[in-house]
Amino acid sequence: MSEQQNQKGAESGHVSTIYHEHEEWAVNMGESTIHAKRMPGFFRTLKYATESLWLIFFFGAYLRWNGKQALLLDVNNRQFHIFNLTILPQDIWMVSLLLLLTAMTLFAVTSVASRVFCGYFCFQTAWVDLFTWIEEKVEGNPNARHKLDAAPWNAKKIQKKVIKHSIWLAISVFTGISFTIWFEDAFVYWHDLLNLNLSMLEWSTLTAFTFGTYFLAGFLREQTCFWLCPYARIQAVMADSQTIFPTYDVKRGEPRGKIRRGAEADSLKLGDCIDCFQCVQVCPTGVDIRQGQQLGCITCGLCLDACDSIMDKIGRPRGLIRYSSLDELDGKPVKKLYQHPRTLVYIGIIFIALAGIVWGLTHLGSMTLRVIPERQPLYVSLSDGSIRNRYEFKVVNKTDKDLHVTVSATGGIPGQVIVGSETPILTHHGRGTSFTIFVKAPADAIKLEATPIEFHVQAVEDAAVVAQYDSKFSAPKR
Amino acid sequence: MSENHNSAGGVPTTGHVWDDDLADFTNQPPKWWMIGLTASAIWVVLYFTMYPALPFAATGTFFSGVGLPGSGQWTAIKELAEDQKVLDDARKQYEDKLESMTPAAILADSALTEYVTRSGKVLFSDNCAGCHGQNGIGSVQNGDKFAKREQGLMAPILLDDDWLYGGEINAIHETITGGRQGMMTAHKETLSAQQIDDVAKYVKALSEGSGDSEAAGKKVFTESDCTACHGGDAKGIAAMGSANLTDKVWRFDGSLEGIKQTITYGVNSGDADARVAVMPNFTTAGKLSATEMKKLAVYVYKFGGGKAEEAAPVAAAAAPASAVEPVAPAAK
Structure with a gap:
């Protein structure tokens, strides 16, 4: 896995090294709730920007076009309406090309920059980010939240918890509604909903989405990425030594140690990492990036922001934790993007699928x-x-x-x-x-x-x- | 591994030890699992009782069952009946109209015609296809069973535009409701073998458009009783159901041998070797309702051979094609 661990394995040269390595994987199995710190920075801002694309999911369905819903996946009547376009079951082959297109985009992005989707765009990431943001507004910073969790139940704790869970549930309900209105007329649905006049299917969809969102984003959180998500598992085969992901520069950082005042001579022997644990504290999945690339890392870059802000404070160059490839860390020549055949194959397939869709849409006929x-x-x-x-x-x-x-x-x-x-x-x-x-x-x-x-x-x-x-x-x- | 081995350590075992130190604990299964098992067992009994698995005659019918609370005593038979009702309700709007309409009026209404042509296939296959063939393509009778000799076509092809009794909608309807049984006498007594041969050649030539080349046959045709039924121009008389001999469609068999057989032994003539052609009377047969016979008339008419009435009623032509659908604009 990581450079560090590979070295250890090589040193001991024993088959049981794999178990030692396993012991070093500090993966939280849900035994404690992770309350990650929020630190401003470039990647934090980027994450807010990409996550805000989900606003389309919430509000896109209300767009009207010629008196009808502009985007309507009318599965009941087997018709997709996209502005003026009506796609009937005969044209469904384009949907399979669209699925191919999105899958290949995912693969291409992953082969270039690992789990970009996980870190910046995944609904699980986005909703958890929203839920923890609300948690922070209601219950305070991570320290306060840890204390509140440990504190005995009293009126204040109950009040905070009730407020938080109410907001969470409200968002969950709205998520369920927003999902459903892509499949039927949004305004008719709202009318039926407010009159409590939904069909059995509509009620069960709303219920499933409400509790699914509430449970997955409110409670399961990073455990979803660890144990439920298949994409988290298959991404390893799409990344290689040319793929960049947030990496701790071992050569520069080790040996780590705290700065002590008046110990200039001593500090010279130490690396740039001052063991401040900010990178761990900001991590939404609670991993220690300094252990190398690992299962729990969703490559969201928040540890880069944290580390850079510390490096600025202690007057050392930024980039102790940075986006880099295994080749770069090993000191091998870094290849250009066009020298990455796998990415080119993915991009090729993307263009083929895109061409098919464009041909289909222009030759749809009325x-x-x-x-x-x-x-x-x-x-x-x-x-x-x-x-x-x-x-x-x-x-x-x-x-x-x-x-x-x-x-x-x-x-x-x-x-x-x-x-x-x-x-x-x-x-x-x-x-x-x-x-x-x-x-x-x-x-x-x-x-x-x-x-x-x-x-x-x-x-x-x-x-x-x-x-x-x-x-x-x-x-x-x- | 072995140094961490967890010995029984005081936990009760079944007492059976094998492979030196392996034994079975007698621990209870987890509580949640036991609760699940018990709950499932209770559920099975309740479900079996409430689902119509037991023939409790609670509300009349044998299989009505007790029903799950709130299920409205669901049974598969009730669901079938409800589904059937949806279909019947959809058909009712058409069926109600058909009852009081004439076949010609149905034909004038495009929506009703469409309904009949789409739903008539079952009726036709069940009642007509036996003789007229699937889709009205006709069926060949190979002798012995129905008629003593090889029959040729058992019943007319309904797809073409040749009709013995007329292809107008009312004529077709009449054929179904009243049946048809034409008759052609056997000529083995009245005509000599030579005459039969001559007239057969003449009739065959007629259909090929070269009737004048067979002068001997023509003489027989005009001088014997042929013209009485087939007409002076040999084009048949629809009122009698006599065949048009000048067209290219043959009722039985268009080969020279086939024609000679028809002339010699006749049709429905009582001769043992005669061809048999009987369209049953579906009214007296009682198999079909009046509406069903109207539907069949329209269905057969729409095979493609149906003929418009001689004097097309002006009012009907000017009326909208259907009460249900808007009028089509004129083609450019």
Whole structure:
């Protein structure tokens, strides 16, 4: 694992080293609540900025567009509405590309700078940060909170705890509401909620999200990252010696020791780390970064802020704890980003997925057509000797109004007649409409058992709304 | 490992010791686990009783069960009935209208026509497909079972535009409600083998558009009783159900041998070798309701061969296509 531990392992050269190493992993298994200190700094500010992106989650669903919800994942009606765009189940392949895109972005970021997602953006991190911020406002700084936890129950303690948990629960309820309104009309939902008129599914979703948020962000906190989150476990395979993460510079820091006044000569032998434990105190997961890269580290950079502020105070250069790669620490040449093949592969896949989505969105069309030729029978011989085929047309009208369509065909048989669309046919918006079309062709003109024919539908109201589909005209053996 | 080995240390064991020092503790399972086990056992009994697992005749029906509190005595049969009701309610708006409408009026309403064509398949498959084939494609009868000789087509193909009794919606409806049984006499007594051969050749040529090339056959056709039923122009008379001999669709078998057989032994003529063609009367059969027969008429009409009434009523043409749907704007 870490440089330090590797060295120890090499020294003892015994198979049981792995157990010694395990003993040194000071992972809090939930035996004590971590009350992390908040220190201002660059990464603290960055973390606030990235976490505030979650405001979109809370308020994005209220955005209206043409009198309807701008972003609505209407799973009940199997429609996604994104501004003017309606995505029906036929276009769901783009969602899988979107999932691929987000997964690859996660991988690419992780291969460059390890668990950036965990440290700056993960909902668990964001909600825990919000919950502990409230805790600090209500109960005071970490020392005060530790004291309060240990103190016997009295009116003041009860008051503080009640206030804190009430706010937590309120946020949890709002989280549940905010999640649900992405899947149905936000204002209708609020109306139903205020009238206590939600469906069973809506109530259970709200309850599950409320208690899930309350429990995970209020109580489980960093234990979620340690024991529940799969991403925390797989990130190790996406990081390598070129990946940067918050690292303690062992060569510069060791041996650590406190500064004593008037002991200048003595301090020369010591490293830059003064063992002030600020890096541990600010850590939201309670790890000691000086033990090297480890399971509990979510790479949020708060220890960098803490260490830099101490280095400033004692007049030593910043960066004792800094973002660096294993290569850099080992003194190996640091490669450029473009020399990192894995990242390039991830980025390549990102672009492929992105291209697919862009193609899909631009070629979505406002109408789709599928034509299913009748198979029993393939054709019918008529009394004048001509051959008739029957087709089932399925038109999906993705616009927001009902349209009438006309049917035409290219290819096929010379002299063919389309029967069944003499008057334009009504297609309902937002769902499929099917109707029957016959094509009649003179037998003499038919040359093949199966002649290619392309059908077109065009809206009467809007000539730009068109769709076509390739099919076959079947005839008896010649 | 071995130095940390935890010996029994006073905890009671089962007394069975193996591999030198291994023994079973007789510790109780954890309390939470025991509570869970007991609660599960109680739950099983309650659930078995309250779920309709026991046929308690609490509220009439045998399987009504006791029901879980607040479940409204749920049973699978009740759920099925409720689901069925949803379907029936959805159909009711159409079914109610169909009852009082004529087949022609149903056909004039696009929404009702759509309902009938989408839901008629089951009716057709259950009652018509036996003779007319699945989707009305016709079925070939291979002799002996139904008629003594090879029958050719057992019942007409309903997909094409050739009709013995007319393809108008009312004619089709009449065929279903009243049945049809046409008759063609056997000509083995009245015509010689040569004459039958000649007239068969003439009729086959007629359908191919070269009737004048068979002068001998034409003479037989016009001078014997053929024209009485098939008409002077050989185009058949719908009122009698006689076949149009000039088109390219054959009721039974269009080969020369097939035509000769039809002429020799006739259709429903009483001859042992005659072709048999009987459309049963579905009203007297009592299998279908009046509404179902109307639905079938529209369903068959919409196979593609249905013919508009000779004099299309002007009022009907000008009326909206459907009371349910808006009028389509004119095509550009």
